[in-house]
Amino acid sequence: MVSPLAVKGGEALRTRPWPAWPQPAPGVPAAVAEVLGSGRWSISGPYRGTDSHERRFARAFADYHGVPYCVPAASGTAGLMLALEACGVGAGDEVIVPGLSWVASGSTVLGVNAVPVFCDVDPDTLCVSPEAVEALITERTRAVVVVHLYSAVADMDGLTRVAERHGLPLVEDCAQAHGASYRGVKVGALATAGTFSMQHSKVLTSGEGGAVITRDADLARRVEHLRADGRCLSDGPPAPGAMELVETGELMGSNRCLSEFQAAILTEQLTLLDEQNRTRRANAARLDGLLGELGLRPQATSEGTTSRTYYTYAARLPEGALEDVPLTDVTGALTAELGFPVQPCYAPIPANRLYVPQTRRRYTLGPDHEARIDPKRFALPVCEDTARRTVTLHHAALLGDAEDMADIAAAFAKVLRHGADLAT
Template identity: 40%
Template sequence: MQKLAIQGGKPCRDTDANPWPKWPVWGKEEEQALIEVLNSGVWSYNGPKEIEFNKLFAEFTGTKYAICTVNGTITMQLALEALGIGVGDEVIVPGLTWQATAATVIDVNATPILVDILEDTWCIDPTAIEKAITPNTKAIIPVHLYGAFADMDAIMEIAKKHNLFVIEDCAHKHGGEWKGMKAGSIGNVGSFSYQLSKHLTAGEGGSMTTNDADLAEKLDALRNVGRRPEGDSLIGADKGIGDYGDDGNFIQSGNYRITEFQAAILIEGLKRLPQQNATRDKNGAYLNEILKEIPGVTPLKRDDRETKKAYFNFAFRYDKSEFKELPIDKFRAALEAELGIVVDACYEPLNNCDLYVPHTKPSRHKLNESYWNSIDPSRFSLPVCERIFKEESVCLHHKILMGSQEDMDLIATAIRKIFNQAEELMA
């Protein structure tokens, strides 16, 4: 039996001779588009590239309006502001997500209510949402996490029953579909990120999507220093918003605009995205099937209602009892050594997360003692989040899914190699 790479043996993949697919992906198209923007002298502020991308992304997501912003954190903050959410309001968010999902709620002086997740998808638990609703609840932020889709049927039913807004956090789900509806088109607002690791990227950036014209006007103004939409700056999938009369400011805000350089890159990336998603979906489905054959490895559930997959990372659950009680940190380290790629845990649960620490900013967030206590993350119990993070989560960058079927076989081979030698690793 071949020795494990972490113990000095030969790895399953020599990444010098056989590197993983690169990320991000770019070509002559991006180079030409960037030079075009450079030579135009129009580098920002409702330029032709931004307007074009907004139109294309609205069409792609099946929404009437798409509005670019500086990043996928501001998208959620502006969505909350546009929906009128603030002091005294509560917003329900999953306990397992990037810290910005909850931090933006605090940034509008509302209270994030952290609830637990479903163990088979790592997405927000609809039953936990129901239990967390109070008279102060105003919105739900479901997060489509890693390769899974939040149960939007149950969430929208709850929202309708209790008259709540829904902001979809789609930072991991560009192009995913639920019963034929694209992520970002189901709730009141969709929030997208174009940060470097995302599967549509311009380094940074974000988009907000909606089908509500009045909401779109507010979102556009909030990202543009409070100005009303100008000319064709706010364009839906088929037409502009229309004439609003007074061209003056109508809402207090700041500058959250992207540049034409980012929009140019996004236009070209969007052309590649459907094929990239299809490749990742095909490889992800195949990898899930072969991993099911290995004891102690459980792929995330793919709901039958998810009609089109969009993987951010490839994630699965690990059961150490099938690996001779090998701790998950040792499993991840061994897999990383075999594959030559970073193998991570999932996000830290927000009730004990190094990056979600609102009490470090009393000058901003200590509105009063009651509010200060309400935003203490440690007050929430998230047993499923904590178990997944500490004991079960294994995450690999989505670029692995852009390889070949042989690459997927190799990942399974590496896991089997660790399974067969887990006892030696324990020793």
């Protein structure tokens, strides 16, 4: 007799623990202890005669991506806002962003008083396509943001051509793609600027944090000023005890700096990133085969992708299966079988309960602006269809082994087999 679904009182398919996340690198405790006793916990603290951990991480992260400049920031959200402002985006400008993404893809644009224009996505990669972006460009468009979503890399050849044809800065949001590459170049280094999040769930994390990378010296300097109250780091070391941040008066900013503790952790975590990404890729390939046999359609990536990063494993349910069952019931049943969270994919941002510009008085800039930022004006059929049929697993599951991948596939098979039970 086949056991009923765990959510219907049956026995769960799995009770063994899953890999934990985050997994601290061996050097993290010593690095944090060094900061603790250093007398300098932030870049705005007094210079102590040695490079700050923030400078060390910035060098390491820039070198990792093959670019000359990296400016760490307090969060991925901060990094996106810094990059947009550094590119000249401001009040009333339009910024084209994916309609399927974390809510910050829209709220960061609002945060610089600009207008997010939500773009539908490619049904296979779930990233914006060059054709869809170009169709939305108007005389008010000031920038395009591309998100490398879940495990896919967007079509950067086509997007770069569109941006160059219209003279627009192209910003890569790589919050979910640390270490991925396109035609041999790491993402973030392919456009005007690349932004990253180091929030708790990310494949490179210090709990919170972010960064902006670029090949453009002037843009990097603007980002530096914007994230440190209008100050930038001195060219050479100051006297011990003096401030390393110089008050240039070039550009007013705000405090969006990374702490020394976070920078120290990130420098150590970066040493594990490639190895962990290899493990995730190998397990994702196993899962592609196992779930493909069940009729699921794993997320694809663009043709130019040379290396994927799996922040989230995403797959579309088989056509004709579980169509009368709410996706949250499907993911709830999978979670109960595995003891590991399986989630629906993101809701389209205009329909996301977290995206409600009217709840913030700062965006009440007049009837015209309020009409332009009204989420109801966007129709995103591919995003909406994807959200109804796509399930996701966090990358921690991919740090397991072949037996773990078999358990995931077995849970999907069990839920698909008992679909009628979920419909009642």
